[in-house]
Amino acid sequence: MSKLLRSISFLFVAASLLLAACGTTSGSAPAASGNSDTTLPSGSVTLTGQGSSFQNPAQQQWISDYESVDPSVTISYNPTGSGAGKKSMVDNTNDFAGSDAVLTDQEMAAGQDLQLYPIMAGATVITYNLPELSSSDPALILDGQTLVDIYNAKVTMWNDPEITKLNPDIADKLPANQISVVHRADGSGTTEIFTNALTSFSSDWTSGAGSTVEWPVDKAGNGFGGNGNQGVTAKVQNTPDSLGYVEYAYAVQNKLPFAKMVNKDGKTVDPTIDSVKAAMSSGKFTPQLTATIVNEPGADSWPIAGYTYIILHTSSMTDCVKAQKLVEYVHWIVTDPTAIKDATDLDYAPLPDNVQQQVVEKLGEVTCNGQPVMK
Amino acid sequence: MSRATRHGDVLWSLLVGGMAILVLLVVLVIGWMLWTQSADARAKIGVSFFLPMADASWNPAKDVYQAWPFIYGTLITSVVAIILAVPISLGISVFLAELCPERLRLPFNWMIEMLAAIPSVVYGLWGIFVFLPQVVVPLGDFLASLSGLPSFAGTLFTGPISLDGTSRLAAGLVLTIMIIPTITAISRDVLLAIPDSQREASMGLGATRWETIWQVLLPYGLSGILGAIILGLGRALGETMAVTMVMGNSNEGTGSLLKPGYTMASLLALQFKEAVSQLHTDAMIELGLTLFVITLILNLFARFLVWQVARRTPQEVRT
Numbered sequence: 001m002s003k004l005l006r007s008i009s010f011l012f013v014a015a016s017l018l019l020a021a022c023g024t025t026s027g028s029a030p031a032a033s034g035n036s037d038t039t040l041p042s043g044s045v046t047l048t049g050q051g052s053s054f055q056n057p058a059q060q061q062w063i064s065d066y067e068s069v070d071p072s073v074t075i076s077y078n079p080t081g082s083g084a085g086k087k088s089m090v091d092n093t094n095d096f097a098g099s100d101a102v103l104t105d106q107e108m109a110a111g112q113d114l115q116l117y118p119i120m121a122g123a124t125v126i127t128y129n130l131p132e133l134s135s136s137d138p139a140l141i142l143d144g145q146t147l148v149d150i151y152n153a154k155v156t157m158w159n160d161p162e163i164t165k166l167n168p169d170i171a172d173k174l175p176a177n178q179i180s181v182v183h184r185a186d187g188s189g190t191t192e193i194f195t196n197a198l199t200s201f202s203s204d205w206t207s208g209a210g211s212t213v214e215w216p217v218d219k220a221g222n223g224f225g226g227n228g229n230q231g232v233t234a235k236v237q238n239t240p241d242s243l244g245y246v247e248y249a250y251a252v253q254n255k256l257p258f259a260k261m262v263n264k265d266g267k268t269v270d271p272t273i274d275s276v277k278a279a280m281s282s283g284k285f286t287p288q289l290t291a292t293i294v295n296e297p298g299a300d301s302w303p304i305a306g307y308t309y310i311i312l313h314t315s316s317m318t319d320c321v322k323a324q325k326l327v328e329y330v331h332w333i334v335t336d337p338t339a340i341k342d343a344t345d346l347d348y349a350p351l352p353d354n355v356q357q358q359v360v361e362k363l364g365e366v367t368c369n370g371q372p373v374m375k
Numbered sequence: 376m377s378r379a380t381r382h383g384d385v386l387w388s389l390l391v392g393g394m395a396i397l398v399l400l401v402v403l404v405i406g407w408m409l410w411t412q413s414a415d416a417r418a419k420i421g422v423s424f425f426l427p428m429a430d431a432s433w434n435p436a437k438d439v440y441q442a443w444p445f446i447y448g449t450l451i452t453s454v455v456a457i458i459l460a461v462p463i464s465l466g467i468s469v470f471l472a473e474l475c476p477e478r479l480r481l482p483f484n485w486m487i488e489m490l491a492a493i494p495s496v497v498y499g500l501w502g503i504f505v506f507l508p509q510v511v512v513p514l515g516d517f518l519a520s521l522s523g524l525p526s527f528a529g530t531l532f533t534g535p536i537s538l539d540g541t542s543r544l545a546a547g548l549v550l551t552i553m554i555i556p557t558i559t560a561i562s563r564d565v566l567l568a569i570p571d572s573q574r575e576a577s578m579g580l581g582a583t584r585w586e587t588i589w590q591v592l593l594p595y596g597l598s599g600i601l602g603a604i605i606l607g608l609g610r611a612l613g614e615t616m617a618v619t620m621v622m623g624n625s626n627e628g629t630g631s632l633l634k635p636g637y638t639m640a641s642l643l644a645l646q647f648k649e650a651v652s653q654l655h656t657d658a659m660i661e662l663g664l665t666l667f668v669i670t671l672i673l674n675l676f677a678r679f680l681v682w683q684v685a686r687r688t689p690q691e692v693r694t
Contacts, residue, residue, distance in 0.1 A: 081648040101651055180537060185624035185641075187435075187649025195436065208436030211649045218625040219430070221634045224541055225624030227645060234503065238539040 040072035045325045050078040051085015051098035054122060054189045054247065055308045059098060061342040062333055069332060073325050082189055082211065089114055089311045095326055097311040100189025101211055102290040113315045115366075116290050117359050118307040119333050121280055121349045123248035124194045125258040125271045125304070129236050130158070132175050139270075141166045143262035144201025144295060144303060150181060150243065152204060153220035158241060166262065175241060178222060182235045182244030185225025187211040190247045193306035197294035201303075245304075248276070249347035263303045264295050275302035276349035283354040289362055305349070312366065320368040327366050327373045334359050409664040416440070416657035424661060429628050433642075435651070440658035444626045446665060448543060448636040452618065453611040455547030455632070456554055461604055463551075464558035469588055471559075472566035484563075491556035499620030502549045507540030507621060515544060515633045533631035537623065543636040546622040550614060554607035561606065565599030566592060598681040605677035612670055615640040639666045 049059070056079035063075045077098065080088075085097035090111040100122075103114060126147070128140055146162050149155040155162050156178055164171040184191045188211055195209035207213045217223035224239075226232035229250040236244045236256075243259075248271050251258050260268050269275050278300035279293045293305045310330055317323040333339045340350040351359065366373045416424070424442050431441035471483055519534025536542055569592055577587040593600070615638075623635020624645065630636075639662050650656045 083649045083651045086651070104652070185619070186645040187651070207434060210436035211651055212646050212655075213436040214432055214434035214439075214626060218635075219628040221625075221627050221629055221631070223625045223627075224537065224635050225637075225645070227619055227624070231620075235539070235541070238503065238508075239541075240538050242538075 040321070042071040043074045045073045045322055047073060047075045047095045047322065047326055047329065048078075049075070049085075049096040049098060049310075050080045050088055050094055051311075052082045052100050052189060052308055053079035054082075054100050055098045055119070055348075057249075057346050058120065058343050058348055061346065062339055065338055065342060066329060066332065069336075069338075070325070070328065073329065075329065081187065083187065086311065089313070092313070092316075095322065096330070098308065099311055100306065100308045101192055102309070103288070103311070108288070111313075113313050114311055115314045115362060116288055116309040116311055117330055117334070117362060118285075118289060118291070118351065118355065119310050119330070119359075120343050120351060121276050121293065121305050121307050122189075122193070123271050123276045123302050123305040123349070124190050124197070124245050125248050125251050126243060126261075127233065127236055127246050127251055127256040127258050128243040129240060129257075130174070131240050132173050133170060137170050137173065138167075139257065140170070140259040141262065141268055142259045144197070145204075148198050148202040148205045150179060151183070151198060151215060151217050151223075153181075153217040153222060154204070155179070156220070156222065177241040180239045180242035181215075181217045181223045182226055182232050182239075182242055183215050183217075183223060184228070184232060184245075186227050186231075188228075189306065189308065190229070190245065193294065193304060194245050196292050196306065197304040200292070200295040252347045261303050263299075263301050264297050265299050265301070267299045269300060269302055271302050271304075273344055273347065273349045275300050276305045277352050278302070279305045280307075280349065280355055281352050283352065283358065285355075285358060289358065308348075314366045315368075317366075317368050320371070320373070323366065323368040323373045327363050331360065331363055331374070406664075406667060409660055409667055413657055413661035413664050416654060416661040419654060420658060420661070424658070425665070429630070431626075433626055435646070435655045438652060438654050440654070440661075442639070442658075442662050442665065444628075445637050445639045445642050445662065446669075447630060448546075448622070449612060449638040449640065449666070449669070451543055451630070451632070451636070452547040452550055452622070452638060453608060455544070456550035456611045457604065457608055459548070459551040460554045460558055460607060464555050464603075464607070465562060465593075465600070467555070467559045468562035468566055469592075471563045473584070473588055473592070487556045487559050487563075490552075491560065495553065495614060495617040496620070498549055498553055499617035502545065502617060502621040503539075506549065507545050511540035511542065511545045511548060512536060512538070515540065515542060518544075519633055530630065531632050533629055534633045536633040537635060541621060541623040541635050542633050543622060544632040546618045546636070546638070547632070549617050549621050550611045553614060553617065554610050557610055558603045558607040561603035562596070562600045565596040565603065568599075569595050598684045601677060601681050601684065605674060608673060609670060612666070612673070613640055615644045619644060639663075 056077065059077040063077060066073065066075060082099040082101045085099045086101065086103060086107060088094035089097045090107050102116060108114060126142060143166060146155060146166065149162060157176060158174045158179055159176045164174055167174065191213065192209065192211045195213050198205040199209045207216060215223045224235055226235045226244065229246045232244045232246050233254065233256060236242045246256065258271060260270055262268050278298050279296040279302050281298065282296060285291045291307060293307065295303045312326065334351055334356055343350050364372065364374045420440050424440060425446065427443050428441065431443040432439045433441060471480060475483060515534065515536030518532040519536060521532060573591055573595060574587055577591040618638050619641040622638065622641065624637050624641060625635035627634045627636055643659055643663055647659055650659060
């Protein structure tokens with residue numbers, strides 16, 4: 001009996017030793033090496049991310065700049081779409097993800113320790129094609145209610161009083177023609193921002209908000225879907241008397257005409273990096289550090305904007321070197337002047353200081369094997 | 376010696392047999408995957424997924440999925456393409472096989488094969504910038520101006536067409552051009568394979584060239600020609616890129632040819648990547664299943680037709 005017990009306990013000890021050995025060989029050593037500044041050989045840590053195609057241009061620029069900041073890290077980012085990015089974090093197949101969409105409650109529960117970090121914001125603008133206007137005419141002005149009515153097919157003509165009263169200077173030039181309304185056909189963060197805004201502008205918008213929605217103007221036979229920003233742009237440019245929404249950065253880089261908007265405070269604003277930053281300035285967030293920044297108060301706020309996020313696991317990472325490098329990278333993205341300049345050069349709006357602070361604080365809460373990752 | 380050869384034969388037949396089974400397996404695995412992965416969607420959405428309703432709604436933001444507009448879009452564009460492409464393709468193939476002077480035949484064949492090799496995205500671009508404004512818009516305006524049509528045709532031609540021509544009609548016409556080379560090339564080969572004895576016998580009985588083609592050659596090659604049409608139809612049903620670029624991707628309600636629409640293939644290509652909710656993904660897999668089943672049914676129907684034709688053709692004509 002005692003012999004049996006002894007052999008069982010021997011087996012038990014042997015097994016646990018074996019397990020411990022496996023633990024140390026497969027995962028890298030915990031804390032000790034994690035927070036040391038010993039220089040790792042270049043390219044020895046690989047971070048993989050995927051998700052939002054909206055933040056992809058910035059990610060690629062950051063990745064190439066980060067090579068000189070920390071040569072030991074190799075980062076890759078694959079623009080598979082926000083949905084795929086979120087799924088990869090829930091399934092734990094990736095180190096980080098980019099997303100323009102927030103995590104649903106189910107995704108939060110399934111992913112257990114997921115956290116979103118806003119890294120910058122983008123805006124959606126309204127581009128239009130009115131051959132009746134000359135280049136010397138002032139830009140078109142729209143407000144939230146009018147936009148909702150146009151996408152609801154309630155306002156269908158350019159010379160509708162709702163539009164002309166906003167544009168007294170060009171009122172007599174607006175044609176008595178039907179508005180061809182263009183929207184994104186593919187699922188997109190731009191659509192998510194835009195529909196969030198429509199929902200906030202007016203209770204008349206009942207189609208909901210998300211990366212793909214149904215457009216009442218489609219049912220009326222006057223709505224068209226374009227594939228990507230370029231698809232929407234091509235459709236608008238080919239169709240006289242049309243209007244559509246595209247990402248701000250895309251509109252600037254391709255020199256598209258875009259409309260001004262009347263914001264919540266009744267002020268007419270241009271979409272600029274500053275007016276998007278103004279929309280972010282309240283810095284109010286949910287505990288998950290998510291926020292919608294549409295129809296925000298403030299005289300300078302652009303009303304159709306949204307954050308784009310990075311998603312990380314906050315406590316389940318076991319490779320502490322990797323965890324540290326990952327948190328350092330995100331920290332660098334939101335705080336380093338080079339990274340911020342990269343973003344603004346690409347026409348994204350960087351975080352205002354108060355938001356930056358909150359993100360840095362949240363990054364400090366990331367732990368690896370129970371130890372905080374940031375020093 | 377003979378034994379060794381037999382061994383080789385066995386091995387060889389196993390090898391090629393295995394490859395044939397692989398094809399079958401791939402089809403089965405795809406079908407099985409589509410069926411099991413869409414189980415949730417089928418349970419939650421039910422038959423309203425397929426019901427023909429003018430106000431069918433597909434709204435991922437509200438988790439409402441009714442696919443009729445896309446099923447309709449796929450069917451109507453393919454039907455337009457087949458109706459227009461079959462006579463044109465048969466005309467070309469009869470010309471190439473029977474009437475064309477020998478020295479023109481080669482360049483014509485090259486052209487047809489080149490048309491088949493153009494990537495669909497190029498058809499889409501050409502459609503947007505040349506074909507739609509130059510051909511579809513005037514044609515659409517003309518169709519919209521026809522008044523006093525019976526109610527069904529009246530609904531199909533409710534205008535006006537979009538100023539840049541984006542419409543179901545545009546998709547149907549671009550598909551027509553895309554499937555003409557497929558149908559033509561195969562029908563031509565079918566006609567060329569008909570033994571000269573058939574032509575000689577027909578001519579010998581005093582038939583004119585027209586009568587020979589219409590009453591002897593086409594019936595003789597009918598099963599092959601049907602096969603060609605089915606291949607063309609298959610391409611039309613599944614075509615994605617070019618259709619997406621010219622059709623407008625709009626869940627439009629009237630069903631008019633002159634209005635923008637959506638096909639199943641374009642919806643899948645456009646929305647799958649950013650599908651956020653699980654039901655959205657599942658509903659799209661169900662849509663994929665629908666497309667798969669429609670294609671399968673059409674293929675079976677075609678097999679049945681070919682079989683019927685082959686059975687009815689008297690044996691003495693065939694040999």
